[in-house]
Amino acid sequence: QVRLEESGGGLVQAGGSLRLSCAASGRTFSSYDMGWFRQTPGKEREFLAAHTWTGSYLYLADYADSVKGRFTISRDNAKNTVYLQMNNLKLEDTAVYYCAARRGAGRVAVTTQNRQYDYWGQGTQVTVSS
Numbered sequence: 001q002v003r004l005e006e007s008g009g010g011l012v013q014a015g016g017s018l019r020l021s022c023a024a025s026g027r028t029f030s031s032y033d034m035g036w037f038r039q040t041p042g043k044e045r046e047f048l049a050a051h052t053w054t055g056s057y058l059y060l061a062d063y064a065d066s067v068k069g070r071f072t073i074s075r076d077n078a079k080n081t082v083y084l085q086m087n088n089l090k091l092e093d094t095a096v097y098y099c100a101a102r103r104g105a106g107r108v109a110v111t112t113q114n115r116q117y118d119y120w121g122q123g124t125q126v127t128v129s130s
Helices: none
Strands: 002-007 010-013 018-026 032-039 046-053 059-063 071-076 081-086 095-103 124-129
Touching: 002 095, 018 032, 018 095, 018 124, 032 071, 032 081, 046 071, 046 081, 059 071, 081 095
Parallel strands: 010 124
Antiparallel strands: 002 018, 018 081, 032 046, 032 095, 046 059, 071 081, 095 124
């Protein structure tokens, strides 16, 4: 199992930046594929970004069209932490942001669906104002 804890959310003006962190504990961090999602009241949890590793352990990443070019996912295995760097934030980015972990290593494609993830953090609020 793995326990996830998000941090780094807060208030920011449109056009600003935030960096979210997701600290993981439990099984070896490198044995999980990681993703970021967000959710607003009355809406389904939305995919944002995810990364994985090929059979040769080459890092892969994919992003939702709404955040491509603005958000970047990264991980630090030594610190057991995954990050989401968010730049040029917009009003519509306001949401609760969640990190998620999927068991397994060596996948050749990223995981983008909520139901495929095994573990979730509690979320961190991001509010963008004009």
